[in-house]
Structures are given as structure tokens and as C-alpha cells.
Amino acid sequence: PYIKSLKLPNLTIASPDMGGSYRARTFAKFFNAEVIICDKRRKRANEIESMSIIGDVTGQDVVLIDDICDTAGTLSKAAALIMENGAKSVRAVCTHAVLSGKAYETIENSVLSEMIVTDTIQLDSEKAKQSTKIKVLSTADLFAKAITSVNQHSSISDLFEVE
Template identity: 80%
Template sequence: MTVVFVKDQRWKTGKSEIEHPKSKIKMPLQFNPVKLFSGSGSQELAHLIADAYGRELGEVVISRFSDGEYQPHFNESVRGCDVFLIQSTHQPTDNLMELLMMIDAARRASAHYVNAVIPYFGLARQDRKDKPRVAIGAKLVANLLVAAGINRIMTMDLHAAQIQGFFDVPVDHLDASIIFVPYIKSLGLGHLTIASPDMGGSYRARSFAKFFNAEVVICDKRRKRANEIEAMTLIGDVTDQDIVLIDDICDTAGTLAKAAGLIMERGARSVRAVCTHPVLSGKAYETIENSALTELIVTDTIPLKQSSPKIRVLSTAELFAKAISNVNEHGSISTLFKVD
């Protein structure tokens, strides 16, 4: 970068410029070199993000030893760089520990700024004590990431938005609506109603419904135990409507299948589901296949274990790439969430 001092006290540079309000001197904004790396849990998405960002994914080797331990090693210098480590923590026992060790390795290698890009933030459902003598897993993970030396977190559709407050570093909380809304509009559903599969997701459903000026209905469920529903009732009229269920996580798919069946029984024309994070554990694929759902629309924050004719995957890569660019260039993140 060439910088020339001239008589009118201005800095000429190929970079963006800022001007001090008193001195009237324009100083160049300094953008540190960016390097992107991926843990073993998000390889496919990380490559797509790197492609969208316009550069190669950096090489980090995760050595695994016979006793189960592993050690990350960056095969290139990260000194003075803004490092972005891409890793979902959908299997936290391995993927979270791997991410923590990559953060530590980057710090010890003199990276200027270490950013954790966590498309799916595992343990987010453990955001409070819902019964005596249990851990608050989400807070523990936040503490571990900060203790490891992270400077910034980037994630998408946290199960509870207030988890951002668990961190003592900035959190960029990306909204997947910018990805889902255009797709739903492309379907041309003439009688659209948005639905929440439970009371807790009603705010999320209402926020999504605003993009379409659509009505909202709610399924009120009562759990017998974790991942098992005892009863469900529907609040609202779905007769002759095309229903889109909105949720952040699809785990066993039991709630979605139950809600879809109830909605169709009440006279709906069709029912689809939009879920950001396809955890899809247990018999989820079988449950979806046998359900009344026309389609389950998810993102690639978690790689699918198998394909399914009922599951459509929309990529988050471009959104993450733009967010990474804006972070590095000191731009706005909120401007990325404007939906046409």
C-alpha cells in the first residue's frame, strides 16, 4: 500500500479513508490480512464460505492420537492476521474441544484477532436452570470460548437470543430469515399462514410472519419427557391455508411431525417447515418421511447425515462470507438482514 503525504495534509491511499474532525487529515483504514480455517465438523460449509469470500481455505491439521487426544497445527503463519475459525458444535464433546484448541493455537501463534464462526451453537438449549441441580451449558461454553482467547463470536439463530449476553466479547448474531424468506416467496403460496410448533417459538414465528403480512397460529404442546410429547393443541384457524412452521432446531422431528399432522387434520391445504439447524438425531429422517410435511427447509449449518426427498437445504455460505468481510472491514452487520 502506497501512502503519500501532500501539502494539503491528506493521505492518498488505495484503501478506504477516514478524516479526523479537527485535524482534517484523512488516515487510511488498516485492514489486517484475513485467514479462514475449518475444524473437522464444518468442512463442507467452510469451503463454500471461503469460495464466497474469494480465497482459499487455510490448512490446519488435526492430529489424532491413539488415546483419543487430538492436537491442531496451522500449516501456515497466522501472525498479525485476522483469523476466522469455522466450526459448528453439534457434537460438542469433540467439535467444541477441537475449536477451543484451535483458538489456543492461533493465539499462541500471534494471530492479531481470533474470531469463532459457529454456524450452529451447540448446548444453546441449556440456557437456564429448568430444574434443580442442572448445569447451564450455554454459559459454560461461553466461558470456555472467552477463556481460550476468542475476540469475537459469529453465529446464527441462537435457540435463545439472550445467550449473546453470556459472552464478554462481541457476538454477531446472524438471522437466517434473509435466506428463507426469498425461497418461501418463490413458492407462490396463495393462502400463507405462519405457525409456531410450540409457545416458546411464537416470537420467532411472529417475526417471520411480518415479511409476508401473514397470520400466525400456535401449537401448544405438553411434554411427557425430553423429546416425547404427551399432548398438543392448535390455537388458531388453518382451514384452507398453506402453513409454514417456523423453528430454529429440528432434532428428533417429533414436534414438527405432530404439529404437521394436527394442522392437516384441521383442514390446511399444505404444511411445510422451516428450521435453521438440522440436528436430525435418532429416527428423525424416518419421522420426516412418514409425516404430513410437504417439505422441510433447512440450512447447511450442520451437514446432513443422509439425503431425503422431503428435505431441501439452503446454503448460509454467502451470508457468512459477507459478515466476515464486514467484520474485517469494520462494516455493519445489521445491513445484511434487509429482505426485499
């Protein structure tokens, strides 16, 4: 609902790596949007050797979709590459924001216009308060519906299906 509320005119969904391509395609289908994928090659953990884009981002409002954000290195590098290739704007959505090390600083210094995260992991409250880019969305309603469904012996899969 939050992404829909932004009413981005030229929405393109992006995956920051090949592993998230299915997730990105699912979101793109839901939003009836194009999808692009960042192809990343790593030297070792948390160190990107190179990255390239599969797809066209020219003039697009790009939303990077990821499950976990640890150091924010991949998302910030992908965002920079997307902007360098002509995107109008780029923001990121991440379900689980670990945000270790210099992640807050990396996000603040990135070209991301916004980093949207959920409250499944408690953020550093001081750093999160100081951030101009981090938006936290609550999962309370989703969990409440899931608990109600379980108590009523009904399926919770409807909560996660994309039409």
C-alpha cells in the same frame, strides 16, 4: 427468498411451540401473513403429551418455523395436527437440522410436503440423498456478507433485520 419463491397463495406462519412464537410473529410480519401457534405439553424430553392449535389453518398453506430440529417429532406432530384442522399444505423450515435417531424416517413418513433446512450442521449424506422431502439451503452467501462486513468494520445487524 426460498419461501417467497414458492408463491404460496394462503400463507400462514406457524410456531411448533410457544417458545418460538416471537420468531413466528417476525416471519409473519415479513411475509404479511397470519400466524398460528401450536401449544405443546411434554411429559419429558422428546415426548409430547398433547398439542393444540391457537389460530385457524383452514385452507391455508402453513409454514412451520423452528430454530433446531432434533428428532423431528414436534414438527411432524404439529404438521399432522395442522393438516387435521384443515390446512391445504404444511412444510417446515429449520435453521439447524440435528436430525438424530429416526428423524429422517419421521420426516419421510410425516404429512410435511417439505422440510427446508440450512447447511449449518452437516447432514447424513446418504440419508439426505434418499429423502424426498428435505431441501438444504446454503448459508454461504450470508456468512460471506457477514465476514465482509466485519472486515470493513460495518454492522452485520442489517443482514438479519426484517423490513
